[in-house]
Amino acid sequence: MAVFGLASAVAGFVKVRFLVDKAIIDNVVFRCHYRITSAILFLCCILCTANSLIGDPINCINDGSVSGNVINTYCWITSTFTLPHQQGKHVGTHVAHPGLGNYVDEENETRYHAYYQWVPFMLFFQGILFYVPHYLWKNWEEGKIRMISDGMRGVMAATREDRKDRQSRLVQYIIDTLHLHNSYAAGYFFCEALNFVNVVGNIFFVDVFLGGAFMTYGTDVVRFSGLNQENRTDPMVAVFPRVTKCTFHKYGPSGTIQKHDALCVLALNIINEKIFIFLWFWFIILAVLSGLALLYSLVIVVLPSIREAILKRRFRFSTPAGVSALVERTQVGDFLLLHLLGQNMNMMVFGEILDELAQKLSDYMHNNVPTTPSTLEMSPIYPSKDKFPKETEA
Template identity: 80%
Template structure:
């Protein structure tokens, strides 16, 4: 029951984060990292430490010369091993279990398994890694979107007079800080790139942790499911063996060194194999959508026409002709600020804000545009006739 209490706590954490009315300061791919993926890793960490689900994580059998709790503890804190040359042989006739059979020490290759001690720590650490880019961006952003959209954020629209006053203040803020948001955008794009590096790095990190067996793990499991049942070897059993060997040395009655072979059941691997096959598919999916989101951001920075298209799609309650002028007068940082504001507002309210901002920019450009002089004397670039030397009569 304690396990289900911990799982409920994680679920409650995710639920609260989704339901609390907070300003949205990122995109869906970004939220997949720190909301969904972090919660998945923390949940898997809890499941790996849930002894009530699988019993003891390791149980070893021997000839009775060593107490059970001693051999269990020894094999858990050191390592167990399997025999690669015994993989794929018929169980029951040639081997007792895949990778477990007779061998000659120092002649046959042995594959040691010590990762299972570190699985919960690794899962927790990776959950923290997927939260770090959000933490960096949240501190970089400093609640700007939340503060400037306070009172007009959300789908509900308040009293018209109050809403108009808040919209006016927001438009004035955007107008006064025009072209000052490029560092703000740089922080966002940096954290997006960090998300992509993070997911790719975690895939290779797990592969290194599992001894180079993770990159093709999902592919091999899919291939295994499509093979003939009589002629297939489960890749999950090869990577996460359920039965392994362990060697214990001790002194005998006469002082000679005695060697004791034990067979160890790793019940924890029945969970590990399911966890990592799910993580393989999830991380591949996450890498794809993160790469697409990063490519989308690069296109937005490079191509102003894309920014114009995005604003036109959101600018449904004002004249679309004003969008082109708005994009020409704004930079990438200004566009990101407007884009994030649009994610937090009612579509009609956001359209009114864009319309008012466009009108204010046009008015400013019109008032500050140099006018044509009515006479030659009024223009500073044309000197007065009196300043020209008079012609002498012939």
């Protein structure tokens, strides 16, 4: 029951939030990092530490001259090993288990397995790494979208007059802070790039952790599933062996050092092998999506025509000609602010805001007169000006 309690707590990362006071400040790929991936890694960490699911993580068999608790504890805190030259041999006739057979210290190469002690810690650490970019962006963003879209997210205002008043104040705020959001956009794009670096770095990190076996782990498993069942070696057993060897030394009655050979069953590897094969495919998919999202952001920064197409296609604008004028008079930071606002508002409301914004910008450019001071800070529906991010006070 404790496992289900912890799992339900982790579910809070991925739950869909319909509350009005929650503003969307990123895209779907961004949320896949800090909500879905972090939740997956934390859940896997819980599964690895839930001994009730698989029993004891290690059980060793010996000739009885060493206490079972002693040999189990010793082999868990030190390490166990397999013999690479015994891999691929027929089980039951040539070897007792995959990778286990006759062993001579001087002649045979050994592969030691000590990672299983660190798997829960590593998964927890990875979960934190995937949450860090969101944490940085959330602190950089400082709740700007939530504050300036207050009362216009989700369900529309109760009366048309109230909604129009809020829209006018928001439009005036955007005009007063025009071209002052580039550092805001830079923070977002930096955290988006950090997401991509993070997922690629985690692939290499896990590969080092597993001794260089993670890079081809997924492709090896896929290839294994298509081979003849009688003549195939499971790559998951090679990376996460279920039975390993352990050597324990102690003094005999006459003071001679005795060597005790034990076979250890690693039940925990049944879960580990499933976790890492899933993570292999998930990290690859997430890396591709993050790379495409980063390329998409780069195109937005470089090509104003793409920004125009996005506004026209995603947010049904009533006057297409106004979109071109709007894009010409705004910069990347202004576009990102508008884009995030559009994700939080009803499509019709956002279209009206863009219409009004384009009209006011056009009037201002043609008349070349300063706009009236913003009344955002004087409105009871908006926080005071000193609560906005510093760059908006300029």
